[in-house]
Amino acid sequence: MMQTLSDEFSLNLALPLEILLVRAFGAALLCGLIGMEREYQKNTAGLRTNMLIGLAAATFSIITLEMMETLADTSEAARLDPIRLVEAVTAGIAFLAAGVVVYTKGDVRGLTTGASMWLSGAIGLAAGLGIWPLALLATIIGIVVLWVLRKVEVAAGIKDK
Numbered sequence: 023m024m025q026t027l028s029d030e031f032s033l034n035l036a037l038p039l040e041i042l043l044v045r046a047f048g049a050a051l052l053c054g055l056i057g058m059e060r061e062y063q064k065n066t067a068g069l070r071t072n073m074l075i076g077l078a079a080a081t082f083s084i085i086t087l088e089m090m091e092t093l094a095d096t097s098e099a100a101r102l103d104p105i106r107l108v109e110a111v112t113a114g115i116a117f118l119a120a121g122v123v124v125y126t127k128g129d130v131r132g133l134t135t136g137a138s139m140w141l142s143g144a145i146g147l148a149a150g151l152g153i154w155p156l157a158l159l160a161t162i163i164g165i166v167v168l169w170v171l172r173k174v175e176v177a178a179g180i181k182d183k
Contacts, residue, residue: 036091041152042084049080049149052161053142059168065135066122075118075139076146079111083150108147115143138168 033039053076054069061068086107119136141164148157175181 036088037084045084045150045152046077046080048154048157049076049146050074052076052145052149052157055161056138056142056145056164056168059165060135060138063172066132067118067135067139072139072142075115075142076149079115079143079146080150082107082111083147087151111143111147112140115140134168138164 035042037045050073053072057067057069057072060072086104090104119139122132122135122139124131141160145157145160145164148154148160172181
C-alpha cells in the first residue's frame with residue numbers, strides 16, 4: 023500500500039519539475055501585470071483574479087501536455103485533441119468575463135475588464151504550453167492597450183480619468 027501511495031505522488035512527469043514551476047509561476051506573474059493595471063483602475067477583476075485565470079489556463083495546458091505524453095501510447099481508444107484545451111479555457115473565461123460586463127441605462131461597463139480576463143487566459147495558455155515569446159508579447163501589448171491608450175484617451179478628452 024505504501025508503495026502504491028508513493029507511486030501516486032511521485033514526480034514522473036513528462037515535463038521536468040523546473041519547467042513546470044517556471045510555466046506556472048510565469049503565467050501567474052505575466053497575468054499579474056495585466057491584473058495590476060485593472061487593480062490600479064479599481065476594476066472588479068484585478069490582480070488576484072487575473073493571476074488565477076492565468077495560472078488555471080497554464081495548469082490546464084500542462085495537464086493536456088501530460089495527458090498527451092502519458093496516454094497517447096496506451097490506448098487507441100484515447101482520442102486526444104489538444105485544440106479542445108483552447109476551446110474549454112476560452113469558454114470558461116468567457117463565462118467569467120460575461121459576469122463583469124454590465125449593461126445599465128444604455129451604458130456598457132466592464133467590457134475592458136472582461137477582455138483583460140480573456141487575455142489573461144490566453145497568456146496563461148501560451149505560458150503553460152511554453153510559447154514564451156507569444157506570452158510575453160501578449161502581455162506587453164495588453165499593458166500598452168490598457169495603460170498607455172487610457173492615458174491617450176484621457177489626454178485627448180475622449181475618456182474621463
